[in-house]
Amino acid sequence: MRRITVFFIVLILSIFELKAQDPEAVYNRYLDLNVAMLEARQYDAIGLAEKIIPDTAMLPPKARVSFYNMAGKLFDDDRQSEKAINYYQKVVKAEPDYYVANRALGYLHLKQVEAAQKKLNGSAGGKQARDEYINAVQKALPYLEKAQACDPSPETLAIITSLYKTTSDDKGLNSLDERLKARAKSCVDILQSQ
Incomplete structure (x- = not known):
């Protein structure tokens, strides 16, 4: 019985992990980030950006570059110069x-x-x-x-x-x-x- 319980817990966690890595979900967060920035919701935008960062490879290439630019701006505005430099350099590289x-x-x-x-x-x-x-x-x-x-x-x-x-x-x-x-x-x- 204990093995079955452990198996289901692992299965549920795996499903959540797969959902977190869904390219559509990542792109939807990217769209939400665009709205947050347009509405000047700095705190929300930084939170969304930090959720996207681990999954940026799932964004289409041009959206990824745009994301890097937004992240650079957000971190620059938040006085996190090193992070801003990191993301702006990714933009300039692309x-x-x-x-x-x-x-x-x-x-x-x-x-x-x-x-x-x-x-x-x-x-x-x-x-x-x-x-x-x-x-x-x-x-x-x-x-x-x-x-x-x-x-x-x-x-x-x-x-x-x-x-x-x-x-x-x-x-x-x-x-x-x-x-x-x-x-x-x-x-x-x-x-x-x-």
Whole structure:
């Protein structure tokens, strides 16, 4: 009798597990997430996103990229920079010319630049602090440049220029206009979710 009871418990748990992994259920949660974001229900949206995360592979490819973008935005708004960076990088990997994710990554990495700069200023110019600062700048620049190429902004351009100057990268600064023109030729401003 005990074996039969254990068997049925395992069977019921297996059915629930299969239901949780149903692609249609995952896609329905994705649609619910879209509604929650449209209605600015941040708390609900984060909860839905966290339920979708383990099953993102079940979303259609374009919906998956759109989900990653939404998750990046949610975590960015919730001040969870590392999570936001993780999801925005997935967007850029799938859609390298999507300037919104590039801009978000640029500004998220800029926060790391500012933290590295504070560390550099407080360390009396130590080599390790300088290297960390330069590495942070090098992470931010490609994303900021793509954002600038696709949606020019005097503020972003001033930041990019300042970063090249503070790292003494005259070569990068001198070739900036050329790179921006090349990158401006392939900009995506809307992700397709279907």
